[in-house]
Amino acid sequence: MKPAIWSRRLHKWLGLLVGIQALFWMASGLYMTAISIEIIHGDHLAHLEEGELRPAKLVAPPAQVTSQYAGVTGFRLKQSQGSELYQVRHADGVALVNARTGQRLAPLDEKAVRALALSYYQGEGELERLQLLTELPGEVAKRKGPLWRAEFSDGNGTTLYISPSTGELVAKRHTLWRIFDFLWMLHIMDYDTRDNINNNLLRVAATAGTLFAFSGIWLLWFSFRRRATA
Secondary structure (H helix, E strand, O other): OOHHHHHHHHHHHHHHHHHHHHHHHHHHHHHHHHOOHHHHHOOOOEOOOOOOOOHHHOOOOHHHHHOOOOOOOEEEEEEEOOEEEEEEEEOOEEEEEEOOOOOEOOOOOHHHHHHHHHHHEOOOOOEEEEEEEOOOOHHHOOOOOOEEEEEEOOOOOOEEEEOOOOOOEEEEEOHHHHHHHHHHHHHHOOOOOOOOOOOHHHHHHHHHHHHHHHHHHHHHHHHHHHHHHO
């Protein structure tokens, strides 16, 4: 059978195989380039505004604080709700310590988290629901629970996830982020964890797409060659 016939058949079947996925690649790529990553990250909807730290207010020496915990891996001074706090990461988790008294703070209750969520939020909606989650949804499945989920009624589906032990804003989710996440899944063809760009399905599709392009080049070259000899 002539090479040109083989090329036509290969081109046709490869087109059927990769055509839909190629459409997904282009559509998802267009979305990713059309909307800035800052908007996807939700920086316009929520961010942390820390006040000026006041070292003169500190009484508890850092060395005294860290000596109370085994396996300290991190230590920082932060301000939360107008108070200076030490955040200590240790073998058993994370502790918040009042920098003036040296007293360890209990995990944040609903009232404290509500105040934090409202201080983080920069939108125009109202805090619609606040819930402590021990089983995390897929959009924050890679985070470590438990987390507080704060949902706002702003038309953007804004959801903030806050750590009950540190009060940190762990994640920001909204409609445009969720669309991006879905399209990213289609783009890299990882329908499970949505973060593996080295999966076999993507390799197969990329290989088929490359062969599709080369077979098209061969057909184009054969077409010009046939005209030249005619």
